[in-house]
Amino acid sequence: MAAAPVAEAAAPGSAPRTSAAGGIPTSGWILALVLLLMPTFASDFFLVQVFGWAFVLGTIALSLQFLAGYGGMVSLVQMTVAGFAGYMVAILGTSGLAQISLGWPFWLAVPTAIALAVLFGTLSGALAVRTAGIYTIMITLAIAAAFFYFTRQNETVFGGFLGFNGVRAPVFWGIDWRAPVPFYYLCLAWAAIAWGLVVWVVRAPFGLALQGIRDNPRRMAALGFDVTAHRIAAYAFAAFLAAPAGILLTWLNGQIAPGTVGIGPVIDVLVIAVIGGLGRPIGPFVGALLYVLLRIFAMDLLVALGLSGQRFQLVIGLGFLLTVLFSPDGILGLWERHIRPRLAGERGGGR
């Protein structure tokens, strides 16, 4: 009750829309159907390397979008939380490094890994919320970097520079989950659950209070909300979204190494979320799909433009820069502001 008006008067610019129209639009049903039927017509490469990867990256970016869009905290530690979960699965479960891995069965290793990663994310959040605003980005970047350097130097627990290989999805219920089609559905399922959770949480009292805190922490504190506790809880929730995605990423690559949690990937997750749009939970998935397609096909694109195929980072960086400079609410914002009105206009008026 107290939180609702504050959330309505959201910050200008990239304020997320919390009051979605009731019911799911037709386009939503079509999208769901296409995604569910994808294995009937797409190749294995597209299923796993394009869509599986995009879902996983999108989910990690979604956890960033949740913190940034609804909590006003741009956390760069989300990729690290995901990587931490991947490391935990490799350490607790089975991997190519038999002298480190404990060989726990997956039904024990996976939940433990998620729980530990959530703990890690919560502790990082507790540190990051010690100071507010723009400091968050610096502190979380420093935490991410410390974890990266630590995994690279530590041989005894984290396997040093090479990390762990041979980390595979398990076989259970008679299904080999590392096969392309089951793995596709696994990634799709977690992406959908994570998206649904975010959509649900931001309308629940906790999410509304969080948005109130984003817009005016002092007022919320005066209303009796515990600002720090809400912020830390948001980090815990975001870690819970990112951790399973990190495990899926590890299974997808079959390995986890310091390179997975390096500064580059950490920044890439931010790039994905921002390019897609921080305004709505679907944004990160749009950004992730674009990123993955670019990552795979940039080589050909660059060569076609007469540049060396190695200039991929340049394309990503320029794309990010252009997005931030000219459409701070990402591709989704561009769509909302320019393309949708035009489409509606052609149909004669629109809403």
Place this chain on the structure above:
Amino acid sequence: MARVGLGSATAEGDRNRLAVWIEHHPLAAVVLAAAIVFLLWLVFADWPEEFERWAGRKRVFVSALLNGITLGGLYFLVAAGFSLIFGLMRNVNLAHGSLYLFGGYLGYATVQATGSWLPAFLVAFVLVALAGLLLQVLVFRHMEGEELRQTLVTIGLSIVFADLMLWVWGGDFYQIPTPDWLAGPVELPIVLDVRPNGEAVYLRYPRVRLVIFAASVVLGLLLWLIVNKTRIGTLIRAGVDDREMLAASAVPVQLLFALVFAFGAGLAGMAGVVGGTFQSLSPGEDTRFLLASLVVVIVGGMGSIPGAALGALLIGLAEQFGSVYLPTYAIVFSFLIMVLVLAFRPQGLLSLR
């Protein structure tokens, strides 16, 4: 939460502050004094054999100490500009590491072209300052007050710069050659060991590191004097305290912002030449020095020059002692310092806001 300016106290005020601090924390003052005395003993005494057996060779300890202090000098050069820019413009310039590396490469190219070392500093300072000026005038001034957007732009710029530099200079390691007049070691009056025949062995240490450290101390003092004693420093301090009020006082803030951004960038460029002589230049060094600057200013306190100096010293020492005594956990040391500071003094050790 007293909003006192950036080191606004005079020398006399500093003395008073110290006296007040000792009065309020007598125990901490005694412990600190004892630690300083112990440190002096560690450096200058001839270590007893038993102590050496327990703590390792004195040579190792003293080298780590000096390496840490000189590395701290380099970190200070990089972090001071970062801190100033943030303090005044609230712009977290995450492209600061790129400016450092750019300066280093420019310095290398200058040394290759002219064959002498000192012009490299001038070229790196001027060109990188110019780059900073362009950034402030063309980009950041149009998004004033949008802190997050500015930060995101600096991230984008750092990605683009990193790839452009990789394009031009490739992935090789470059080292700027030390000029002849700075090459070789110098003997310091620190006794490492006394030979059985009574002859003392003194520590020999690279001259160039000492000179560079001395230069960074001089530069730091100069910076402190500019900020505290000149009119432009007064304006900067006023801007750090209350930007809107300063802008309302008919001060050309945009000019001030552009100057400070250019100066901070130039400082990073110069630090790049120092780093290229000290260590080496390669892709990835930009991120390393950006992170070092982040940790330094988080520890020392944003926007404070003495804070940057203290933070740089602590992080430099932590890194060097860590890599000597606990190689696996070296990075954790500086991180631990950051965590402790955030836990107990989130505004930074010497921050005044």
